[in-house]
Amino acid sequence: MSSPAVEGILGDREVAPGEPLLEIENLTKHFSTNSGLLGGFGIERDGFKLSLSRATDPVRAVDDVSFTVPKGQTVGLVGESGCGKSTLARTVLRLIEPTDGSINYKGTDVTDLSGEELRALRKDVQIIFQDPQSSLDPRMKVGPIVEEPMRAHGMYDAEGREEHARELLEKVGLDPQHYNRYPHEFSGGQRQRVNLARALSVEPEFIVCDEPTSALDVSIQAQVLNTMKELQAEMGLTYLFISHDLSVIRHISDRVAVMYLGQLAEVADKEELFENPKHPYTEALLGSIPNPDPRSSGDRGVLRGDVPSPINPPSGCRFRTRCPDLIAPADLDVSGGEWDRIRTFVRAVDRRTFEATGPDDIAQEFFQGTLPSGEVGDTVDTAIGHLAEGRWDDAGELLKDTFTEPSVCATEVPAYEVDPDHGDGRHFAACHLNTPGGPEGATGP
Numbered sequence: 172m173s174s175p176a177v178e179g180i181l182g183d184r185e186v187a188p189g190e191p192l193l194e195i196e197n198l199t200k201h202f203s204t205n206s207g208l209l210g211g212f213g214i215e216r217d218g219f220k221l222s223l224s225r226a227t228d229p230v231r232a233v234d235d236v237s238f239t240v241p242k243g244q245t246v247g248l249v250g251e252s253g254c255g256k257s258t259l260a261r262t263v264l265r266l267i268e269p270t271d272g273s274i275n276y277k278g279t280d281v282t283d284l285s286g287e288e289l290r291a292l293r294k295d296v297q298i299i300f301q302d303p304q305s306s307l308d309p310r311m312k313v314g315p316i317v318e319e320p321m322r323a324h325g326m327y328d329a330e331g332r333e334e335h336a337r338e339l340l341e342k343v344g345l346d347p348q349h350y351n352r353y354p355h356e357f358s359g360g361q362r363q364r365v366n367l368a369r370a371l372s373v374e375p376e377f378i379v380c381d382e383p384t385s386a387l388d389v390s391i392q393a394q395v396l397n398t399m400k401e402l403q404a405e406m407g408l409t410y411l412f413i414s415h416d417l418s419v420i421r422h423i424s425d426r427v428a429v430m431y432l433g434q435l436a437e438v439a440d441k442e443e444l445f446e447n448p449k450h451p452y453t454e455a456l457l458g459s460i461p462n463p464d465p466r467s468s469g470d471r472g473v474l475r476g477d478v479p480s481p482i483n484p485p486s487g488c489r490f491r492t493r494c495p496d497l498i499a500p501a502d503l504d505v506s507g508g509e510w511d512r513i514r515t516f517v518r519a520v521d522r523r524t525f526e527a528t529g530p531d532d533i534a535q536e537f538f539q540g541t542l543p544s545g546e547v548g549d550t551v552d553t554a555i556g557h558l559a560e561g562r563w564d565d566a567g568e569l570l571k572d573t574f575t576e577p578s579v580c581a582t583e584v585p586a587y588e589v590d591p592d593h594g595d596g597r598h599f600a601a602c603h604l605n606t607p608g609g610p611e612g613a614t615g616p
């Protein structure tokens with residue numbers, strides 16, 4: 172039996188299937204980077220400028236993130252390496268303390284929990300990590316490994332624990348006779364199944380899965396994911412499933428949250444997200460999934476450029492420095508076609524992706540020889556003049572001040588709810604292209 176003291180706190184709060192089990196609101200986690208007097212400064216690239224940032228400026232690993240995980244479902248959290256997925260997971264489990272925001276689990280804000288209540292949370296909410304090799308003690312047999320959390324939470328007597336461990340090994344697709352084997356005697360996929368059995372041993376309701384299949388071969392990945400799905404249906408489990416791989420997310424999730432540079436770019440039900448993406452970052456990620464159909468061009472969007480530093484993230488929309496759909500400043504008098512060419516030019520100057528020769532060659536390459544009319548054209552002409560003299564920084568500054576910084580993408584943080592095309596789940600998209608009626612001055616798609 173479980174310890175009554177632990178059982179009585181969170182475990183007896185029933186949440187009906189489909190109702191919120193975990194509600195995260197405005198969650199923020201900043202890491203201090205203060206490394207003492209000598210290590211106090213760092214160099215940051217902010218657009219065209221190299222600026223000295225004080226190393227005491229925090230790393231904004233997770234910044235104002237809100238979403239809900241319904242009971243019995245899987246929410247997939249996807250994004251490039253370094254976007255804050257693991258930090259978010261560890262904060263939910265209180266393995267690290269949040270800087271701000273609330274984490275409601277079964278209606279209780281876990282940011283306030285301590286002592287027995289925190290122990291109860293750590294029984295009810297389990298985590299599985301990516302590397303099944305390093306998370307299993309090589310000196311222990313898998314039976315006692317699976318029993319360890321039961322022992323820590325005072326569940327069953329020795330005989331009961333062994334019986335339960337053998338049952339669990341079978342449940343996760345292993346042979347109960349393997350109870351006496353060591354981790355090195357198992358394959359990677361089998362070791363991740365041992366991890367699963369260990370997490371399940373304390374009868375949790377919620378499992379945070381942090382890239383659990385990323386170290387496995389694709390065919391083994393699918394088998395482990397299928398087992399996880401079967402166990403979810405059988406035991407009513409709820410998963411927060413973290414992965415950088417959209418194919419894995421598609422396989423396992425009911426709902427998907429797309430994370431970029433510490434914030435959520437888009438959240439929607441799986442089919443809605445894959446069929447009706449509303450954020451250029453999501454489109455770019457979808458475009459990067461290998462397409463088995465040779466007739467498909469597979470060019471739904473391409474991710475170019477580097478992810479900016481989370482110490483000094485871009486203002487407004489964090490994706491704007493890589494976004495192919497940057498919106499024209501509202502008071503700029505340009506046609507859609509002209510803005511497309513200006514955008515391409517600004518981006519190429521930012522990344523220095525061409526050789527600056529004579530002004531006519533540059534004008535030909537980016538504007539087919541005809542610059543936009545009026546003040547916009549004068550600015551482009553001046554920038555081209557700078558480039559022809561090798562003054563890349565001056566050209567970059569001018570273009571940034573005229574075309575990038577005044578854009579709504581730089582001046583306002585986007586947060587919109589859009590009508591879903593598929594199903595009736597709420598669809599959140601942090602992109603100004605989704606402003607009702609179209610963003611003012613927008614010339615994007």
Ligand SMILES: Nc1ncnc2c1ncn2[C@@H]1O[C@H](COP(=O)(O)OP(=O)(O)OP(=O)(O)O)[C@@H](O)[C@H]1O
Pocket residue numbers: 202203230231232250251252253254255256257258259415481
């Ligand atoms: N303890 C820490 N101190 C300072 N910065 C940290 C710390 N942990 C993480 N970070 C930074 O926070 C940001 C988010 O990291 P995190 O590991 O959460 O991202 P991730 O999306 O899980 O990436 P990955 O898939 O590579 O693990 C990164 O810039 C990382 O360098």
